[in-house]
Amino acid sequence: MRLRFAAVCAAAALALGACAVIPTTGAVNEGSGEVEGAEPLVPFAEGPQMDDSVNAIVSGFIEATAAGFASDFTVAREYLTVPARADWDPLAQVTVFDSGALTQDYDEATGMVTYSVPVAARLDDAGRMVEAQAGTQAQLEFQVERSVANQWRIGGLDNGSLVAEATFNQVFLPVTLVFASIDGTTVVPEQRWLPQANIATWAASELVAGPSPWLANAVTTGFPAGSALAVDSVVVTDGVAKVQLAAQSAGTAEQRALAEQQLRLTLTALPGVREVDVTVGGVPLTTDPQDTLSREPVPASVAALFIDGRLGLWDGEEVRVVPDAVGALPEGANNLATSYDGTRTAFRVGSSSIVGSDALAGGIDSLVAPADAGEPQGTMEVTTLVEGASLVPPGFDRYGFVWTAETNEPESVIAVSADGVETDLDARWLAGRTVEQVVPSRDGARLVVVSRSGAQTVVEVAEVVRSDAGEPLSVGEPMQVGANIGTVTDAIWVDDLSIALLGAAEGSDSVPLWIVSVGGRTTEDLAVADAVAISARHGDRSITLVAADGTVRERAGTAWSTIASGIDDLAYAG
The missing domain is CATH 3.10.450 (Nuclear Transport Factor 2; Chain: A,)
Incomplete structure (x- = not known):
């Protein structure tokens, strides 16, 4: 290939060098504080x-x-x-x-x-x-x-x-198209890669066209079928993107309000766009823009934990455990999960049972310091949520449902409501596989499933179709994400578009940590050598590792810093 790009860069560098002179005289003037994107x-x-x-x-x-x-x-x-x-x-x-x-x-x-x-x-x-x-x-x-x-x-x-x-x-940029959860409260993003030239036009056009088929039944959009741009160009002037929609793009008042918000959230995330002006036939799409959508829930800073055979909480500085009267964990308790409201936990007992507990519902003030604890009085009371042959670790969604699945060749995934009602959701596309992880996204509209097909690890994301009240109705056909993933021992969502996968050492001292962008690329990092579990609040910089020796580590630049010890498992909400 005949590459002339280097010559262009060299010429640009010479030009910049010739004019980059710092003034030493003259008045000092206040700038606007705004820097235009290059x-x-x-x-x-x-x-x-x-x-x-x-x-x-x-x-x-x-x-x-x-x-x-x-x-x-x-x-x-x-x-x-x-x-x-x-x-x-x-x-x-x-x-x-x-x-x-x-x-x-x-x-x-x-x-x-x-x-x-x-x-x-x-x-x-x-x-x-x-x-x-x-x-x-x-x-x-x-x-x-x-x-x-x-x-x-x-x-x-x-x-x-x-x-x-x-x-x-x-020449391309990742763009997040904003859709809404079925209940109309939460942003559900879809990532696309669009040319940087005329990026606002590309983004608006794809947003108006609607979500991809794999996601369409799990979200709602303010653009009725047949919606389109009236003019195939979104002009950005002084940070204001002017979007002109075709007449058929104006739905009900509720749809117009949602459509305006979708365009505003999508386009203002682009370089150089601060405001969005949306019209239909020269008339504003809505006269009263509203902010009805919120981002996915971020786990609280308090994490649930297992320590010395008891259930407890950690607020980042202090560990507290349930009083002696609550009792000890059932024998074989593992793989802890926490609800987003902090009132419930779920975990496996052995590999065949998923149980729930509200022992932490009173918060950290209801607990005691480990030094003040004596011998637990028997085994703590739990509620059996699911019994099976061999179940994957549980995970909570924002509606309070606990998710799991049979490990070996399942034909469904399982969601259990807060009042104990179990729903089996058809997932026959998992037939012939070994399932390792089932983790709902924080917005509740998607489910990541990690499975093994022979020696190959498969990471997929599927839509979760729900009723207006949040009850799971079905799971759609999946979209495969990630590449070059080895054996996975734990999986979490770290934000609305990123999944972290903890690998196995497999004969080496290093444990891989993959960050998979849904609709984007996969990056590989290294966890600590004996890491066995991960959790996170928001973003890959918030990932917390639990090691086999009970130490808990968090990100410290490019390394991992020890922040607690003696802990068997730790889980932020999700």
Whole structure:
């Protein structure tokens, strides 16, 4: 590939160096405090040259295609024959390849140029990303032929574009489209990757078009079917994005209020947008903008714990345990979970029972310091929620339901209400697998399921369809997320778009910690060598590790700092 991007950067650096002089005289003036976002650097696109070789034509086309996301692909089309220019759709699919040299093969007899491409990820025409497993290769073919002027041109190619990973990160942005939970109270996000050029237009268009099929039944939107932008451009002037909707985009008063809020939350998260002005036929979509949506609940700073055979709480500084009269944990208690209101806990007993307790409902003031505790008076009272053959660890959703599933080849996942009513939700797509984790998202609209299919770990997110009252009705077909994930021992949501997966050492001293972005990329970090459980409040910087020796560690820069000891398990809400 003929890369001219470095030369452009070098020229820009020289220009900046020539003018970056700090003034030493003159008046001191107060600034506005606002810093405009820098324009993204994009590859320089150059059209074909006279008598370019076949290799130069195809590699030049690939380079110009990447630059086309910041313009209109006009230069890239110069590499194509006239019929191919009309047929080619560069936005049908984007293949992101690992940066580096591409392997090219040219068959002169057939005029076919074939590239072997190491795939990092793929995007569809709506900006939905699917990560590729390590070693994934794609074969891209270009049919070359002589044009009327006896110049080489590409006459046959598949729709879509090929972009190097380094370039992709310069010309695309992750955008969070905002939808609402079925009860209309909570933001449910969906991440898309959209071109930075005209990003507000792209984002508004995709938001109005609605959620992806895998999520559609678990959320609500203020845009009726058939909604669209009246003008295919959202103009941003002085930080104000002006969105003009087609007439059919105006629904009921409640829908209009929600649609305005969705646009406002989605677009003001973009660089350079502070306000949103939404009109239908020149009339404001709503005259009384309201903030009815809240973000997903963030766990309280107090965590439930197991310590010395008892249930307790930890507020970040002090450990307190249940009084002697409450009793000890049942033998074999493991995998603690806590409700978002802090009044209930659930945990496994052995592997076949999920039980619940309200022993912590009185909060930390109802507990005692470990030094003041004596011998527990018998075993604490618990309520059996689920009995099974072998159940995965429990997790709470914001409605108070406890979730679990059978480990071996289940055909459903299980949700148990606060009053003990069990609901089995069809999940026959899990047949033939071993399920390891079932964790509801904090907004309650999604469920992450970690399973094993043979030796392969599969991480999937599925919609949770609920009644208006929050009762789970069904679980949808899943979307696979993450890539290159090994054995998982624990899983949590760390925010509304990120999942943390704790791995197993598997013969080495290091324990992997994967952060999976739903609709985005996977990053790998290292946990402490003997980590056995994780929990978090909000964001990957809040992840807390529990080690096999009872020490609790939290993030401290790039390392882990010990903050407590002697603890067997610890869980923030969720």
